[in-house]
Amino acid sequence: MNMRAVLPPSAMSFSAGRVAAMVKRYLYLLRSSWPRIFDLIYWPLVQMLTWGFLQTYLARASNAGALSGRLGLAAGTLIGAMLLWDILFRGQLGFSVSFLEEMWSRNTANLLMSPLRPAELVMALMTMSLVRLAIGFVPVTLLAILFFGFNLWGLGVALGFFFVNLILTSWSIGLLCSGLVLRYGLAAESLVWTFMFLMQPLACVFYPLSVLPWPLQIVSQLLPPTYVFEGLRALLIRHELRLDLMGEAFVLNIVFFAAAFCGFLLLLRSARRAGTLLQTGE
Amino acid sequence: MDVAAPQNQPGTTPAIELAHLRKVFGGGVVAVDDLSFAVARGSVTGLLGGNGAGKTTTIGMIMGLILPTSGSVRVLGVNMQADRYRVLDKMNFESPYVDMPHRLTVRQNLTVFAELYAVANVEERIARLAQDLAFEDLLDRPAGQLSAGQKTRVALAKALLNEPAVLLLDEPTASLDPDTADWVRTHLENYRRGREATILLASHNMNEVERLCDRVIMLKEGKIVGDDSPAGLIERFGRKNLEEVFLDLARGRRKPADAPSHDAPSH
Numbered sequence: 437m438n439m440r441a442v443l444p445p446s447a448m449s450f451s452a453g454r455v456a457a458m459v460k461r462y463l464y465l466l467r468s469s470w471p472r473i474f475d476l477i478y479w480p481l482v483q484m485l486t487w488g489f490l491q492t493y494l495a496r497a498s499n500a501g502a503l504s505g506r507l508g509l510a511a512g513t514l515i516g517a518m519l520l521w522d523i524l525f526r527g528q529l530g531f532s533v534s535f536l537e538e539m540w541s542r543n544t545a546n547l548l549m550s551p552l553r554p555a556e557l558v559m560a561l562m563t564m565s566l567v568r569l570a571i572g573f574v575p576v577t578l579l580a581i582l583f584f585g586f587n588l589w590g591l592g593v594a595l596g597f598f599f600v601n602l603i604l605t606s607w608s609i610g611l612l613c614s615g616l617v618l619r620y621g622l623a624a625e626s627l628v629w630t631f632m633f634l635m636q637p638l639a640c641v642f643y644p645l646s647v648l649p650w651p652l653q654i655v656s657q658l659l660p661p662t663y664v665f666e667g668l669r670a671l672l673i674r675h676e677l678r679l680d681l682m683g684e685a686f687v688l689n690i691v692f693f694a695a696a697f698c699g700f701l702l703l704l705r706s707a708r709r710a711g712t713l714l715q716t717g718e
Numbered sequence: 719m720d721v722a723a724p725q726n727q728p729g730t731t732p733a734i735e736l737a738h739l740r741k742v743f744g745g746g747v748v749a750v751d752d753l754s755f756a757v758a759r760g761s762v763t764g765l766l767g768g769n770g771a772g773k774t775t776t777i778g779m780i781m782g783l784i785l786p787t788s789g790s791v792r793v794l795g796v797n798m799q800a801d802r803y804r805v806l807d808k809m810n811f812e813s814p815y816v817d818m819p820h821r822l823t824v825r826q827n828l829t830v831f832a833e834l835y836a837v838a839n840v841e842e843r844i845a846r847l848a849q850d851l852a853f854e855d856l857l858d859r860p861a862g863q864l865s866a867g868q869k870t871r872v873a874l875a876k877a878l879l880n881e882p883a884v885l886l887l888d889e890p891t892a893s894l895d896p897d898t899a900d901w902v903r904t905h906l907e908n909y910r911r912g913r914e915a916t917i918l919l920a921s922h923n924m925n926e927v928e929r930l931c932d933r934v935i936m937l938k939e940g941k942i943v944g945d946d947s948p949a950g951l952i953e954r955f956g957r958k959n960l961e962e963v964f965l966d967l968a969r970g971r972r973k974p975a976d977a978p979s980h981d982a983p984s985h
Contacts, residue, residue, distance in 0.1 A: 449803070457833030461822070464830075468821045468860075542817035546876070549781045550834045551807040708785045711743055714778050714815065 450559075454552050458560030462534050463567070476572035480522050484576050487518040488584040513672045514642060515586045519577060520668060521641045523569065523602040524661055525632050530568035531561045531610030532617075532628040539622055545714055554701060561614070562607050569603075594671050597682040598664050604689035605660045608696035609635070615696075615703030621712060640665050660685040660692060731795040732756035733884050733916035734780060739789035741775050741940075749775040751940040753789070757933075759883075762910055762917040764927040764948075767937035768968045773920040774815075776937070777886050780918070781811055793884055805884075807835055812877035813888035814870065820862025824853065824872050827861055828879065835880035847875040850905060866893035874902060878909065885909075887919040891926055899923075903930055924961040934960070936967050943967050 466472055491514040538544045547557065577588045588595060613631055616624045638652065639661035648656055656662045663685035670676045707713050734757040741750040750772040757763045765773045778784035779791050782802035791798040796805040818827045825844060832840040848854045851871045856864060864872060870893050877885060890906065891899035903926060910917055921927050927934055928948045936944035936951070944951055944967055948960050955963045 451836070453836060454834050457830050460833070461819070461826075461830040464822050464826045465819060537819065541819040542815075543819055545781075545783055545813070545816045546818065546831070547834075549783055549806060549809070549811060550831065551803065551836070552834050553803065705785070708783060711741070711749075711775065711778060711784045713783045714774065 448553075448555075450553065450555060451551075454556045455559045455563070458552065458557065459563050459567075462537070462560070462564045465537060466568075466571075473571060476526075476568055477575060480526060480572045480576040481579065483518055483522060484515065484580055485583070488515050488580060488586070491515045491586075492584060510643070510669070510673070513669050515580060515584060516588060516591075516668055516672055517641050517665060519573075519580065519586075519588050520598055520602060520664065521636070522573060522576070523599060524606050524635075524639075526569050526572055527565050527603045527606030528610045528613070528632050529628070530565035531607055532613045534561050534564040534568070535610075535614040536617065536625065536628060539617060539625075544618070548704075548713055554704060558611065558697065558700070561610065565603070565607060565610065591671065594667070594677050597677075597679075598668060601660055601664050601682060601685040601689055604686075604693055606632075608689070608692040611693075611696040611700045615700040618700075619703040619707045619710070619712065635659060635661065638662070644669060658688070660688040663688075730759060731792070733759040733761075733794060734918060735792040736776075736780070737790045737792075739776070739779060739791060740787050741772075741779060741784065742787045749940055750779070750786075753937075753940065753942060755935060755942065755945065757916055757918055759916050760910070760914040761932045762906075762919070762930050764931035764934045765918060765920045765937065766922075766924075766927060766934055766964060770939075771937040772940035773937060774813075774888065775940075777811070777813075777888060777918070777920060780886060781809070782806070807880060808883045809886065810835075810877040810880055810882040810884075811886035811888070812870075812873045812890055814866075814873070814892045815888065816873075817869075818861045818873070818876065821860055823858050823860055824848075824864070825857040827872070828876060831876050832879050837879055843879060844875075847878060851875050851902070867895060867898060870894055871898070871902070874905075881913055881915075883913070883915055885915055885917045887917060887921075889921055889923075890919060891921075891923060899926070906930060924959065924964060928960050936964070938967060 494514070538547060580586045580588065591598070609632055613624075613628045616627055638648075638656045639659050640648065640656055641661070642665075645653055645656055645662060645666060663681040667678045667681040667685075670678045670681070736753050736755055739750055739753040740748070742748050753772075753776060765776065767773050775784060779786050780793060780798065782791075782798040785799060793802075793805050794808060796802065798805075822830070828844045828847070829840055832843060837843050844857070845854075848857055851874060853868060853871050853875070856868055856872065861869070861872065870891070874887075874890060877887070887906075891902050894902060906917065907930065909915060917930075919927075919930065931948060934944065934946065934948050934951055935942055944963070946954060951963050952958070952960060955966055957963050957966065
């Protein structure tokens with residue numbers, strides 16, 4: 437595949453004004469619909485409460501001697517793992533759902549024949565991923581302090597490393613899902629809601645890597661979030677900041693993101709070849 | 719026709735140039751078959767044909783939204799397959815098959831598109847278009863609450879936001895009452911004259927085509943089966959109006975007196 441054909445030189449120019457216009461479009465939409473805003477907070481809150489109460493129960497069992505010391509320590513990471521998982525999942529949804537809004541409103545052709553470059557659309561979707569995540573995530577982390585005494589912000593600089601790596605993975609998955617929806621229409625929409633759950637058992641969100649059978653451990657080590665969740669357990673259980681794990685995750689993320697962006701461009705080209713951009717239904 | 723058909727000046731590239739354009743979709747469906755024509759700058763050309771004749775696919779390829787199987791499309795001299803971003807800010811289109819976000823107001827929608835096209839004085843431009851196309855009272859209404867006719871007017875405003883040199887219109891007066899449709903046609907005529915813009919429109923409204931177009935290209939099964947001025951086609955087919963010519967071509971009823979044999983529809 438000739439990348440020049442996929443991404444000609446004129447497509448490489450970048451306008452912050454066009455990115456801002458797209459962000460404005462998505463903010464108009466959010467502002468106009470309280471159910472959309474409510475949805476951003478509702479599920480993270482439900483998840484936090486469920487895992488928070490489970491952690492409370494396990495902590496009491498551990499104090500009563502019903503759990504071994506190691507299991508008791510691991511149980512103490514559940515709510516933190518859930519909150520970080522939510523960065524990954526909600527970050528991807530924030531990206532992909534903004535893209536789906538274009539498909540739902542049959543606006544894709546208007547955008548793709550405007551001067552908006554693919555990289556600018558992707559930048560706008562990444563920005564909206566952060567905005568939507570902030571709306572849901574910040575209040576829920578504050579409620580976690582209030583309800584369960586778990587202060588995610590207390591992780592300090594480590595939270596920054598975790599966040600950067602998780603959000604990069606979420607954008608890669610979001611890009612891939614959006615490309616598939618662009619190519620195959622709304623029939624592929626369910627991927628947006630379910631794709632990330634394929635990663636959940638493999639990324640060792642709630643348990644250490646060593647729990648997996650060795651063939652799955654190999655797969656797991658190819659996924660950047662695995663290093664983040666291992667890093668979280670190292671921090672909460674052994675009070676170690678594993679910069680080596682964060683570095684490995686970051687390198688993998690760069691590879692993932694570059695591959696996902698190329699995949700998005702190839703799927704866009706494939707959609708142009710199949711003529712599906714003017715038929716954005718199922 | 720009150721405006722003489724502009725001709726390509728020596729040394730001036732056509733606004734739109736198709737060369738041996740062919741599009742075969744999956745399953746071997748030939749939508750466009752060896753289509754070649756050039757559209758002069760400043761002209762209005764009608765693309766006519768029955769359902770499935772290849773009009774939308776042709777317009778999709780001119781916009782760069784559909785990649786041809788073979789052949790080439792040039793707009794204002796730029797190869798659309800290779801480098802369409804060089805010219806997209808000088809083009810725009812309107813189609814009833816493409817919508818705008820329903821929850822955004824008309825003003826919000828137009829503002830976003832104006833900023834995508836880097837339009838100067840956005841508010842002023844939107845106010846002017848709203849006045850010209852008579853939808854000032856709709857500016858703060860959500861796009862999803864508009865009637866079909868109102869949507870068409872707003873979509874036309876979106877297509878004119880960047881004052882495009884090349885305007886592609888797919889049934890620009892669909893769903894409009896006769897009075898509003900007539901008014902939109904007058905606006906398009908004035909726009910073409912004022913901006914010396916090139917307009918390519920697909921339409922099933924023969925009166926519209928006769929009134930607006932300098933030239934008509936008739937398609938059937940992805941091929942050109944007629945290419946002349948509206949008056950020229952009527953004369954060649956010995957008919958009273960373009961609708962009768964359209965029916966002749968669509969149903970393969972008769973050949974034009976002077977058409978080459980390969981242009982004529984088969985019986």
